[in-house]
Amino acid sequence: MIYPSLDAFVKTGAKHLAKGPIAMVMVEDDVEVATTLRHHLQAGFATVLAFMPPDFTLPRDLEIDAIRITYDVTVEGAVQKAVNRINDAAIGQWLYYCYNAExxxxxxxxxxxxxxxxxxxxxxxxxxxxxxxxxxxxxxxxxxxxxxxxxxxxxxxxxxxxxxxxxxxxxxxxxxxxxxxxxxxxxxxxxxxxxxxxxxRIALFRAxxxxxxxxxxxxxxxxxxxxxxxxxxxxxxxxxxxxxxxxxxxxxxxxxxxxxxxxxxxxxxxxxxxxxxxxxxxxxxxxx
Structure with missing residues (x-):
């Protein structure tokens, strides 16, 4: 599933935050994006959110299994903003964040x-x-x-x-x-x-x-x-x-x-x- 912006996800994607733990993958470039998403899906995260530019492509299985949010993580302060917005929308859930190729x-x-x-x-x-x-x-x-x-x-x-x-x-x-x-x-x-x-890095935390x-x-x-x-x-x-x-x-x-x-x-x-x-x-x- 693809959401056109973080605002759109917070407004209409609450169902994806109903069960944790939830992983947030901040995609800075096109290096090892698919392996990063698969690794965290296989680890047992209930939901994997991929914050990524609109021009990047994902394999078909990940377009289904991961939740894609159009977002530019390279802007100053963008990662903190995204993590804090998801924190506010998922109180009580365990959250995790990382970058691609991590x-x-x-x-x-x-x-x-x-x-x-x-x-x-x-x-x-x-x-x-x-x-x-x-x-x-x-x-x-x-x-x-x-x-x-x-x-x-x-x-x-x-x-x-x-x-x-x-x-x-x-x-x-x-x-x-x-x-x-x-x-x-x-x-x-x-x-x-x-x-x-x-x-x-305090990468795992409860919202x-x-x-x-x-x-x-x-x-x-x-x-x-x-x-x-x-x-x-x-x-x-x-x-x-x-x-x-x-x-x-x-x-x-x-x-x-x-x-x-x-x-x-x-x-x-x-x-x-x-x-x-x-x-x-x-x-x-x-x-x-």
């Missing part, structure tokens, strides 16, 4: 649905889940000049770290909040603005009144920005993403400085949650 992984995702995971997370009285955005990149940039290859994807197996997140009003660290860094944004930080170097996504991928409710509850560790998840690699190779200021993304800490991406768990890039918490 793929959600969570503990045991090969055998359990995202709905099962979020049901357990809800039982632990959590309304949001931290996701680490793990950079993927093609191993051969001559063969894949846009740095995207599903068959030959690599990731960094080390080089990740966290710093205390300070409250700008007091200068003191915020409780149970950290800023996470690593991957290509860390290795090529001279080409990445400081405000865009973090790899943490709530007056909740607002901010431009740094955090929310105006500080509890939503925590990585764990006060009494024990919670589930975290990961988004395997080609987005940074694409940007670094498309940017004229960085593309010629990067003949390859591979280094001594590169490893083939196995497309399996076990690898991410073993590398410490997500954790199951109390969920077994």
């Amino acid at each position: 793929y959600l992984f969570y503990p045991f995702c090969e055998t359990r649905s995202v709905g099962e995971m979020l049901a357990f997370h809800s039982e632990e009285r959590r309304a949001a889940m931290l996701t680490y955005v793990i950079d993927l990149y093609a191993d051969d940039l001559d063969a894949c000049p846009d740095a995207v290859s599903l068959d030959h994807a690599h990731l960094d197996r080390s080089g990740y770290y966290a710093l205390a997140r300070k409250d700008p009003a007091t200068g003191h660290p915020r409780e149970r909040q950290l800023d996470f860094f690593g991957g290509l944004r860390w290795r090529y930080e001279e080409h990445v603005p400081p405000a865009r170097r973090k790899i943490d 709530a009144p007056r909740l607002r996504l901010l431009d740094d991928h955090t929310f105006n409710d500080q509890e939503y920005n925590t990585f764990t509850c006060p009494w024990h560790h919670n589930i975290t998840s990961a988004i395997a993403s080609f987005r940074t690699a694409k940007a670094l190779k498309r940017n004229p200021g960085s593309t010629f400085d990067i003949p390859t993304f591979k280094w001594h800490n590169s490893a083939p991406f196995e497309w399996h949650s076990r690898q991410l768990l073993d590398l410490g890039l997500m954790e199951p918490g109390q969920w077994f």
